[in-house]
Amino acid sequence: MKILFVSSEMNPLAATGGLGDVVGSLPRVLRQKGHDARVVLPLYRQIKQDYLEDLTFMRWAMIKLGWRTMYSGLFRLDLDGLPVYLIDNEFYFGHDNLYIDYSFDIERFSFFQRAVLETLGDEMDFEPDILHLNDWQTGMIPVILEAHYKSKDYHKNVNCVMTIHNLKYQGIHGREQIQDLFDLSDDYMSEGGILKDGVPNFLKTGIQYSNRVTTVSPNYAKEIMTDYFGEGLNGLLAAQGWKVSGILNGIDTESYNPETDAEIKTNYSPNAWKRGKGSCKKALQAELSLAQDAKTPLFVMVTRLVEQKGLDLLLHIVDELLEENVQLVVLGTGNQEYERRLAEAAGRHPDKMRALIKFDGKLARRMYSAGDLYLMPSLFEPCGLSQMIAMRYGTLPIVRQTGGLADTVQAYDKFNNTGTGFGFLNINAHELLYTAKEAISVYNSRPDAWNNMVQAAMLSDFSWDKSADEYIKLYEDIVKETYQID
Numbered sequence: 001m002k003i004l005f006v007s008s009e010m011n012p013l014a015a016t017g018g019l020g021d022v023v024g025s026l027p028r029v030l031r032q033k034g035h036d037a038r039v040v041l042p043l044y045r046q047i048k049q050d051y052l053e054d055l056t057f058m059r060w061a062m063i064k065l066g067w068r069t070m071y072s073g074l075f076r077l078d079l080d081g082l083p084v085y086l087i088d089n090e091f092y093f094g095h096d097n098l099y100i101d102y103s104f105d106i107e108r109f110s111f112f113q114r115a116v117l118e119t120l121g122d123e124m125d126f127e128p129d130i131l132h133l134n135d136w137q138t139g140m141i142p143v144i145l146e147a148h149y150k151s152k153d154y155h156k157n158v159n160c161v162m163t164i165h166n167l168k169y170q171g172i173h174g175r176e177q178i179q180d181l182f183d184l185s186d187d188y189m190s191e192g193g194i195l196k197d198g199v200p201n202f203l204k205t206g207i208q209y210s211n212r213v214t215t216v217s218p219n220y221a222k223e224i225m226t227d228y229f230g231e232g233l234n235g236l237l238a239a240q241g242w243k244v245s246g247i248l249n250g251i252d253t254e255s256y257n258p259e260t261d262a263e264i265k266t267n268y269s270p271n272a273w274k275r276g277k278g279s280c281k282k283a284l285q286a287e288l289s290l291a292q293d294a295k296t297p298l299f300v301m302v303t304r305l306v307e308q309k310g311l312d313l314l315l316h317i318v319d320e321l322l323e324e325n326v327q328l329v330v331l332g333t334g335n336q337e338y339e340r341r342l343a344e345a346a347g348r349h350p351d352k353m354r355a356l357i358k359f360d361g362k363l364a365r366r367m368y369s370a371g372d373l374y375l376m377p378s379l380f381e382p383c384g385l386s387q388m389i390a391m392r393y394g395t396l397p398i399v400r401q402t403g404g405l406a407d408t409v410q411a412y413d414k415f416n417n418t419g420t421g422f423g424f425l426n427i428n429a430h431e432l433l434y435t436a437k438e439a440i441s442v443y444n445s446r447p448d449a450w451n452n453m454v455q456a457a458m459l460s461d462f463s464w465d466k467s468a469d470e471y472i473k474l475y476e477d478i479v480k481e482t483y484q485i486d
């Protein structure tokens with residue numbers, strides 16, 4: 001099968017979070033399984049700078065976008081055998097950041113979606129069976145495909161899978177602008193079309209017009225049908241429930257492998273982790289001028305600093321947590337208020353806490369390898385990759401049992417002394433504190449249980465293998481429907 005992933009992020013070219021990791025790894029696994037998976041994304045400035053010599057120019061065209069006609073270049077890059085197409089336009093993508101501001105982003109990704117469809121087929125020399133769309137930035141593709149191409153007999157056999165990595169961000173904008181940017185007739189401007197509560201909504205449109213919708217964990221697929229998690233789209237998702245499913249994300253287990261990771265101080269394996277992990281911990285403590293004490297539980301957290309990640313819970317109890325004999329290192333960027341409050345907390349506890357306000361993938365690896373416990377008290381979590389990466393490096397996560405966190409972390413069972421992490425149920429800061437204290441107590445007083453848990457966490461299977469098979473099955477179902485094969 002031929003699958004084209006359409007995305008605003010892809011690791012290692014340009015990423016801000018989990019979406020980039022998924023698009024960086026899943027297409028590769030599909031290729032290993034014999035399918036022709038490729039990716040298309042915007043040619044951001046950083047990609048132009050970092051990969052200039054590897055880029056091959058393919059075509060250019062002028063794209064009509066409302067009253068404007070814009071240049072759209074098409075480049076190709078082979079990333080260790082994976083073909084990646086890049087849409088070039090300086091005005092839209094020649095910036096330092098992937099995302100800029102809300103209303104400009106709407107226009108930028110409107111252009112991107114139109115440019116992708118204009119280059120499909122002849123321009124790219126690739127006519128996919130499946131367009132695999134990701135999040136709001138690609139949500140309008142199925143409707144434009146229908147309105148401007150299929151209706152004129154183009155791309156008749158191209159079908160769409162829409163993956164929701166995060167339901168919170170939907171791409172909502174004024175009716176006139178969107179109708180104009182996409183050149184859509186009035187027929188589409190209704191609640192049964194692209195509108196949600198009277199305004200165009202990209203993600204809603206993607207759900208409405210795609211052949212199948214997936215979310216990134218089975219539990220989140222159920223949660224989004226409810227008022228609390230549904231972000232206003234639960235009614236639509238439930239009504240179209242037949243086409244919605246949850247497929248758990250994997251992580252790149254080759255890249256995130258403590259046995260081979262070149263970024264960490266000492267490599268280690270599930271069967272012999274103690275010395276190596278201890279050495280990584282000591283190295284991080286030294287790097288951050290924390291006491292080099294092997295026995296002090298080290299809590300780490302690597303995250304976007306946004307409300308979703310449960311930072312209010314942490315900030316509420318951080319002083320109480322740090323009354324314990326523990327160390328805490330947080331790495332993240334995002335909301336300035338959280339950046340400030342974390343830096344202040346670190347300032348109040350200079351001998352126990354560090355707040356590192358930046359994006360640093362190498363430091364993240366040093367933290368995953370050095371930590372004893374990983375904090376992830378998310379309010380909601382479509383899948384979450386960090387907790388899986390942490391477990392792979394033998395750092396036990398403390399999670400709120402929601403979304404993909406509930407699917408991936410086996411919460412500590414105090415009767416059998418088993419688990420791959422610790423969990424709590426309610427959005428309650430003291431439940432987080434209580435669970436953290438329970439984890440500290442297991443660490444300090446039940447070394448056998450702890451060691452078994454670390455080993456079980458490291459041996460958990462977070463590879464893409466099973467999930468990739470589920471995606472292939474989904475693509476096959478759609479292709480069968482298209483050609484009406486039983």
Ligand code: ADP
Nearest residue numbers: 017018303304332358359360361364384385386
């Ligand atoms: P989300 O996609 O909601 O941000 P995930 O847990 O799915 O959360 O994925 C986050 C990914 O981004 C992980 O690989 C994590 O290590 C990485 N990450 C997040 N913030 C940072 C940071 N400040 N520095 C380095 N890596 C980060």
